[in-house]
Amino acid sequence: MSAAGPRDARTGVYDSKPWLARYAPGLPIHIEPEYTDALEMFRATVAHDPDADIIRYFDGRLTRRELDEQSDAFAAALTAHGFRPGERAALFLQNVPQFVVAQLGVWKAGGIPVSVNPMNKERELGEILLDSGATVLVALQELYRDVAQHVVAGTAVRIVITTSELEYQTRGDERIFSGIERLELPDTLDLQTLLAEFRGRPVPVHTLGPDDIAFLTYTSGTTGPPKGAMTTHRNVVFNARTYREWVGLGADDVVLGIAPLFHITGLVGHIAVALLTGAPLVLMYRLDPGVTLETVAVERATFTVGSITVFIALMNAPGARGESLKTLTKIFSGGAPIPPSTVAAFERFSGTYIHNIYGLTETTSPSHAVPFGTRAPVDEASGALSVGVPTFDTVVRIVDEDGNDLPVGAVGELVTSGPQVVAGYWNKPEETATALPGGALHTGDVGYMDADGWFYIVDRKKDQINAGGYKVWPREVEDVLYEHDAVREAAVVGVVDSYRGETVKAFVSLRPGHSVTAEELIAFARERMAAYKYPRLVEIIDEIPKTVSGKLLRRELRARG
Structure with missing residues (x-):
């Protein structure tokens, strides 16, 4: 598919309008107040x-x-x-x-x-x-x-x-x-x-x-x-309309x-x-997978957006039946990386495809999303699932450590501009100037854009593992582990290693009724990854620690060593 038009071919600067016309012709390319x-x-x-x-x-x-x-x-x-x-x-x-x-x-x-x-x-x-x-x-x-x-x-x-x-x-x-x-x-x-x-x-x-x-x-x-x-x-009204x-x-x-x-x-x-x-908003105090499945069926819920960990929990709830979710046909997920294998498993379970969505607190929820009814591509080299294309009136750059624009396919930090980007941080002018120079948000997320305008998030800059001089992104290792039938959730961190400086360690929780050893998971990953990437250590635990919004608490896992 030709990439001419929506970006500068030298730099990969992305303007959403032309791509929306291509991937989602039924959507407006601009939202008026x-x-x-x-x-x-x-x-x-x-x-x-x-x-x-x-x-x-x-x-x-x-x-x-x-x-x-x-x-x-x-x-x-x-x-x-x-x-x-x-x-x-x-x-x-x-x-x-x-x-x-x-x-x-x-x-x-x-x-x-x-x-x-x-x-x-x-x-x-x-x-x-x-x-x-x-x-x-x-x-x-x-x-x-x-x-x-x-x-x-x-x-x-x-x-x-x-x-x-x-x-x-x-x-x-x-x-x-x-x-x-x-x-x-x-x-x-x-x-x-x-x-x-x-x-x-x-x-x-x-x-x-x-x-x-x-x-x-x-x-x-x-x-x-x-x-x-x-x-x-302005941020709230704009992104409420983006969802609509x-x-x-x-x-x-x-x-x-x-x-x-x-x-x-x-x-x-x-x-x-x-x-x-x-549209009525259905609330349930706090998440219980069994209650949620029943509530979807009773209230005939049609739309939701949440962390992929919620959908994993629904699939693995005792007695869970996919037909409970038959009305829930508009599903988006963000806030945590989504392995392609999990999207496929959920679709087999419920019949509904999970659309990826990406954003931060500072972008008032979405800055990127997969157009509804469209399937996100998977990068052949890394196996990563695309987070979508930038939404209405949004411009995204991929930059290097010095802030220079990078070409298509190059990995760098995402810098986002648009009506959804917040005004700054309360009473923190220095932090605002650092993160939002000129109103453009330096996200701290590392990723790239392919030649067809799809974006992929590699990981957070701070989560990169340096194993003997080789750079390892936890998300890539996690995606491979999710391909194993026994793995319910996986989280990868770097831990101190006297020889390599850091080494890759995976924490894994298992699906009900499945068993696997740490050695078997290491061997599984070794067969599918470069030698410097696969985890040398695997620890099987009952639950991966997460924030209430579903993000992995890597700092807690690092502290466990």
């Missing part, structure tokens, strides 16, 4: 059909009108308690309806939500509260009791609102809610009490603009303290909320998509 902010986007959805469901939580339902009214009440309650426009409110919650109510309510009060990982411990939560200067904390009761109450005293937080995951539903599924009880917590306000008290109260009107901050989303902090990415309303146009989503779809709502995928690929399209 439709709404100024995410709140305007939601209000248009409410006006269109106020009585349609927008959130489903087990046996509970919230209509668009009810979500609008409850978020109004939340905004009125915040304002009455002294919250002012521009202030920050931290949301320390799981995948519950209260997250969406609070986020909309903070916007209506003129504030900035700060999404917080519910797995954070005291030190991590304290860092985010101090860095953001949040004056409000909305937390699940148990998270406040066990974590937050021990750190809020040293921060700017002056209003604490707690809530229970038992609200908004009556089913009380023991697989999800076992051991959970409603708590009475001193010195906190109860969310449901506030919503009842302030229901129908007038809400001050605050004008939001496209360049106002929609939320602060904190990066994982693997290379230093967490940084709050300043995601604007790219996948072909509408009000008749049902969004399965498997990504954590605090994460950029959940914030945009779940919440913002529902606010824009009106």
Whole structure:
């Protein structure tokens, strides 16, 4: 296929427009602004059909009108308690309806939500509260009791609102809610009490603009303290539309909320998509594979986006049957490398192809994706599955260590420009200048573009292994290990070696009912890889440690040695 037109043949600079016309002729090549902010986007959805469901939580339902009214009440309650426009409110919650109510309510009060990982411990939560200067904390009761109450005293937080995951539903599924009880917590306000008290109260009107901050989303902090990415309303509206146009989503779809709502995928690929399209968002508190399979069947979910580890878990759930997922025909996966063998296995299981998608917190979810209905190519040399092509109005460069553009096929760092790239990091001008010079994001991801415009991610720059002077990318080794029938998940790291400096070590978990020895896996990889690449060490463990969003925690594995 000819590559003429969409790029400079010398440098490989990629402009999305011509390639979209080729690979996805039904898609627009440019997105014009439709709404100024995410709140305007939601209000248009409410006006269109106020009585349609927008959130489903087990046996509970919230209509668009009810979500609008409850978020109004939340905004009125915040304002009455002294919250002012521009202030920050931290949301320390799981995948519950209260997250969406609070986020909309903070916007209506003129504030900035700060999404917080519910797995954070005291030190991590304290860092985010101090860095953001949040004056409000909305937390699940148990998270406040066990974590937050021990750190809020040293921060700017002056209003604490707690809530229970038992609200908004009556089913009380023991697989999800076992051991959970409603708590009475001193010195906190109860969310449901506030919503009842302030229901129908007038809400001050605050004008939001496209360049106002929609939320602060904190990066994982693997290379230093967490940084709050300043995601604007323009970013959110643009990438909500990207999902809608790219996948072909509408009000008749049902969004399965498997990504954590605090994460950029959940914030945009779940919440913002529902606010824009009106498609109901199905929430399940936190992931249980068996409950998820049942929920897809009951709610007839049609679309989701999440880490590949979720789909691996669904395939391997006890008693899992692929027909449970027959309505889920629009599946995208990102956030972690996807081995081609896993995509093939899931398609055999469910009948549905998983489309790759790629982005970061700083690109407000997708910057690249496989066009819906198209199959990603696999690079013959490396065996890597393409992450797709850059999405609407996006330009991507591959650069060397000095920032020089590299030719097609050369491996270098991805540098992304487009309407989805965030404004910078909260109160961190030096980090912003380093990562986003001139507004172009230096992603820290290493990859290349082929002659037909498809992009491939090799790995993170910091994860490269130097084994006796040879460069090894963990992802390539992992992809080979995934080809073994017994391997459920694999993670590869470099560990200290007295002779080679570093050597390749693989941590592997096995599929139920399968067995294999470390020696057999080493031999399997040795037959398929260059001598310097295959793992010299393999450790079989029950579970690969991951973040709540499904990314491998390589630093924990390195520490194990």
